[in-house]
Every structure is written in C-alpha cells, then in structure tokens.
Amino acid sequence: MRRSVLYDHDIRRSALHRAERLSALTATERDMIRLVNEPGFQRWMEQIHSIGGCAAPVYLSGATTTRDAATGEVLRSYDTGNEPGGRLAVRCRNRRESRCVPCSYLHAGDTFHLVRAGLLGGKGTPPGVADHPRLFVTLTAPSFGTVHRTTASAERCRPRRDGGLCEHGRALGCGLTHDTDSSAVGQPLCPDCYDYPAHALWHAHAGELWNRTTRAIRRHLATSAGITQTDLGRHLRVSFAKVAEYQRRGAVHFHAVIRLDGPDGPNAPPPGWATAELLGAVVHAAAGVVSVRTPYAPGLGEHVFRWGTQLDVHPIRALGDDAHINDQAVAAYVAKYVSKSVGDCGGTDRAVASLDDIALLPVTAHIRALMSTCWRLDRLPELGYLRLRAWAHTLGFRGHVLTKSRRYSTTYGALRVVRAEHRAQGDGPSLPESDGTRTDSVWRYVGSGHTPAEAEIATGIAADLADLAAIRRELTADRGRPDG
Ligand SMILES: [Zn+2]
Ligand SMILES: [Zn+2]
Ligand SMILES: [Zn+2]
Numbered sequence: 001m002r003r004s005v006l007y008d009h010d011i012r013r014s015a016l017h018r019a020e021r022l023s024a025l026t027a028t029e030r031d032m033i034r035l036v037n038e039p040g041f042q043r044w045m046e047q048i049h050s051i052g053g054c055a056a057p058v059y060l061s062g063a064t065t066t067r068d069a070a071t072g073e074v075l076r077s078y079d080t081g082n083e084p085g086g087r088l089a090v091r092c093r094n095r096r097e098s099r100c101v102p103c104s105y106l107h108a109g110d111t112f113h114l115v116r117a118g119l120l121g122g123k124g125t126p127p128g129v130a131d132h133p134r135l136f137v138t139l140t141a142p143s144f145g146t147v148h149r150t151t152a153s154a155e156r157c158r159p160r161r162d163g164g165l166c167e168h169g170r171a172l173g174c175g176l177t178h179d180t181d182s183s184a185v186g187q188p189l190c191p192d193c194y195d196y197p198a199h200a201l202w203h204a205h206a207g208e209l210w211n212r213t214t215r216a217i218r219r220h221l222a223t224s225a226g227i228t229q230t231d232l233g234r235h236l237r238v239s240f241a242k243v244a245e246y247q248r249r250g251a252v253h254f255h256a257v258i259r260l261d262g263p264d265g266p267n268a269p270p271p272g273w274a275t276a277e278l279l280g281a282v283v284h285a286a287a288g289v290v291s292v293r294t295p296y297a298p299g300l301g302e303h304v305f306r307w308g309t310q311l312d313v314h315p316i317r318a319l320g321d322d323a324h325i326n327d328q329a330v331a332a333y334v335a336k337y338v339s340k341s342v343g344d345c346g347g348t349d350r351a352v353a354s355l356d357d358i359a360l361l362p363v364t365a366h367i368r369a370l371m372s373t374c375w376r377l378d379r380l381p382e383l384g385y386l387r388l389r390a391w392a393h394t395l396g397f398r399g400h401v402l403t404k405s406r407r408y409s410t411t412y413g414a415l416r417v418v419r420a421e422h423r424a425q426g427d428g429p430s431l432p433e434s435d436g437t438r439t440d441s442v443w444r445y446v447g448s449g450h451t452p453a454e455a456e457i458a459t460g461i462a463a464d465l466a467d468l469a470a471i472r473r474e475l476t477a478d479r480g481r482p483d484g
Contacts, residue, residue: 031453040084045457047089053462055100055455057089062443069438087446095401096349102462110415111402112335115241118257118266118409119316119327123418125266125409132269133260133276134316136330137283139213140308141202141251145194147366148184150248151177158189168192186248187366194366196373199251202305203396204386205292206244206252209305210399214240216286217258217279224282225273236270237261241404244397245337250370252397253308255334257316257408258283265407276315283313297382337401352393370395 160173262268
C-alpha cells in the first residue's frame with residue numbers, strides 16, 4: 001500500500017517535472033520536437049545536406065524527365081511527389097555572407113575560379129592568357145568630405161597644427177589615433193560639411209563612369225597605335241572582370257582585372273605593340289579624362305563626376321614570380337569582395353520601404369544620412385530616372401558587385417553546371433543536359449526559408465560540412481599535392 005503511494009507520487013512528480021520542462025521549452029525547441037517527429041525528416045535533412053546547409057532555401061515542386069532525343073525513351077525522371085511535403089529545397093545562391101554563409105562561400109569560390117581562369121586559363125579558357133598583358137587596377141571614389149581614418153603607429157588622424165573650425169563650429173582636424181576597429185573610422189569630421197547628395201549621386205553614376213572608362217581605354221589604345229577605333233577590333237580585344245567594394249566611408253571603389261587578347265579573344269595574344277606598359281599608360285590616361293555630368297536639378301545644380309585621385313595600376317605577374325601581385329592573389333582578393341555587402345561598412349543589405357524604416361535601422365549616422373539622402377533625392381523629377389529609393393539601401397550604387405566582359409573567362413552558370421555534373425546527384429532542376437537527350441521540366445515556386453528549428457539544423461549541417469572541408473584540405477596539404 002505504502003509502496004503504491006510512493007509509486008503514484010513518483011509518477012506525479014515526474015509528470016509535473018515533464019510539464020514544467022515542456023512549458024519551459026522555447027518556441028524553437030517545440031518546433032524542433034515537431035520537426036524531428038515528422039515522417040519526412042530524414043529525407044529533408046538529406047536535401048539540406050545536398051544544398052550545403054543553405055540558410056534560406058527555395059522550395060520547388062515539379063518534375064524533370066530526360067528522354068533519348070531520337071527514340072523518346074525515358075532515361076531519367078524525377079518528381080517531387082515522393083519528397084517530404086512534395087517539395088525540393090534548392091540553394092538560395094545568395095552571394096552575401098550576411099544572408100547565407102554556405103552559399104556565399106560557394107559563390108566566392110566560383111568567383112575565385114572565374115577570375116583565376118581569366119588570368120591563368122582553365123575552365124574553358126586557354127592557358128595562353130597567362131602570357132597576355134594583364135593589369136590589376138583599383139579605381140576609387142573622389143572625396144565628399146573629410147572622414148576619420150585608420151592611423152598607423154605614431155600617426156595621427158587628420159592632424160591640423162593651426163586648429164580651426166568649420167562654419168558649423170566643428171574642428172577641421174582630428175589629431176587622435178584610430179585602430180581599424182574604431183567606430184569613428186569612415187565617419188565624417190562634420191556631417192554638415194559632408195556632401196551627401198554628391199556621394200549618393202556619384203554612386204548612382206559610378207556604373208556609367210566605368211562604362212565610359214572602358215570605352216576610353218579602347219579609344220586611347222587605338223590612338224596610340226595610329227588606327228581608328230573601328231579598326232581596333234581587328235587587332236585586339238580588351239577583356240575585364242571587376243568587383244565593387246564598399247570602403248569604410250560608405251563609398252564603393254572598383255578592383256578590376258584588365259587583359260588584352262588577340263582579335264578573336266583569349267585564344268591568341270594581342271599584337272606586340274600592345275604591351276602591359278602601354279595598357280598601364282592608357283588606363284591612367286582614360287581614368288583621368290572620363291566624366292559623367294548629371295542633369296540640372298533645382299537646389300542641387302549639376303555635378304560633373306570623375307574618379308578619385310587615388311588610382312592603382314599594377315601589372316599581374318605569373319604565379320611563382322616573387323612579385324607582390326600574382327594571379328592567385330588577385331583571384332583570391334576579388335573573390336573575397338563578392339561575399340561582402342554594404343552591411344560590412346555599417347549599412348544594410350535589404351531594401352528599405354520608407355524614411356521611418358531608415359530611421360530605425362541599426363546603422364551608423366553616416367550610413368543613415370546617405371540612405372535618407374537617396375530617399376529625398378528621389379523626389380526630384382530630374383533625378384527620377386535613377387530610382388534612388390530602390391537603391392537607398394546600397395547608398396545609391398546600382399551596379400552588380402561583379403561584372404565582366406563576355407570574353408573574360410567562364411560564367412557562374414557554366415561553373416554551376418560543372419559542379420552539378422561533378423555531384424552527379426541526379427535530382428533537382430540543376431540537372432545538366434547532355435547530347436542526344438531532351439529534358440522537359442516543369443517547376444514552380446512553393447515557398448522559401450527555414451522555421452527557427454530548421455534554421456538551427458541547417459546551421460549545424462553547414463558547420464559539419466565546413467569541418468569536413470577543412471579536414472579534407474589539411475589531409476590534402478599533408479599529402480603535399482594541390483587540391484584537385
Ligand atoms: Zn543559401
Ligand atoms: Zn579622427
Ligand atoms: Zn561643418
């Protein structure tokens with residue numbers, strides 16, 4: 001009798017304990033319990049594993065059937081009917097680290113291969129390009145006002161012995177030291193002196209300034225060879241890949257690889273007169289003369305935009321040369337920037353919907369001022385064509401992060417096909433088509449993103465995959481052979 005009372009007591013206590021624990025569970029933990037008990041959980045995990053633990057997968061539903069083109073015989077078929085929820089997860093493919101770490105790494109890797117192929121050959125680009133004249137060029141934005149900067153040891157930020165104040169009563173100099181992490185770096189000494197409209201408008205025209213620069217490079221090359229611009233194409237081609245990087249002051253600058261090829265592209269070198277030295281001189285001249293004039297707007301006047309005075313032009317040496325700038329380093333450098341976004345200079349990488357939205361963002365005062373400036377400038381009918389509100393979150397810059405000319409090297413699409421073939425997994429819409437077959441696909445979007453519990457599992461999968469990749473790299477390094 002006594003025993004059963006005890007027993008009963010224990011049961012009640014453990015039930016209470018369980019209830020307490022259940023009520024103490026967070027929403028994510030309850031979601032996790034639901035998720036792991038779902039019948040398709042294992043297969044869902046496999047899906048997320050196959051997309052590298054993508055943080056924001058896109059779910060598709062549909063089917064792909066591959067037939068022999070001649071006989072119509074079905075060679076492969078796949079449909080999402082047997083998948084959990086009747087859907088298949090595919091990668092978000094976002095290049096931004098702030099949105100999806102695994103996809104941003106994959107994208108950076110693709111960029112590395114894309115840029116490297118243009119420098120060393122490979123991935124369908126002939127290896128001879130390594131002997132063509134190649135430059136690594138950095139073009140900067142002009143100054144829109146004095147900002148605090150990182151100081152080297154024993155250096156001071158904006159020293160001014162005579163002191164002096166601006167018309168707003170703020171010191172014209174700083175005189176302090178700032179390390180790289182200092183939140184002051186990139187912020188203006190006086191926000192009222194800073195020319196926010198010019199900064200935002202320069203961003204809006206930076207793409208056009210780049211286009212004009214590439215045209216001027218071709219023009220100058222023709223002039224220096226004593227031929228017409230139309231004739232230039234019979235002698236050589238100019239190829240490039242460029243990436244935009246946000247500096248701490250919130251202004252983009254461009255890093256570009258510029259290469260000279262023969263008239264038919266990368267298969268042949270340019271004529272002997274088209275040297276890296278000549279190209280260097282031509283880039284300097286072109287960057288110095290190009291400008292973009294903005295339309296007149298009341299209260300703003302008009303602006304004539306040019307590049308900043310800081311222009312770096314370096315020939316790229318072949319790997320193995322002890323020169324500082326080599327193929328591999330350039331490709332790695334460019335790849336690093338495509339995963340960055342305006343978020344890395346204190347901004348945000350999501351579009352904003354209103355001025356209130358901008359006011360609430362966790363950004364620096366400087367970035368907020370730039371965004372609000374874009375928003376306000378959009379009201380001017382003369383500047384309507386710039387659609388500055390749509391680009392307020394990128395501070396007015398509307399270009400792609402990476403742009404390249406057609407003949408530079410391979411494409412992201414081609415690299416993805418190679419990867420899909422390599423994986424040879426056979427499921428999903430990225431299935432490559434081979435000769436002699438016909439593939440019919442019907443896919444529709446059915447949703448995207450993770451629940452909090454799904455996100456936790458995907459993060460875990462991504463971390464496991466990253467560990468595996470690191471171990472594999474170490475093993476490969478131990479064996480002393482390059483990664484295949
Ligand atoms: Zn992703
Ligand atoms: Zn300072
Ligand atoms: Zn001032």
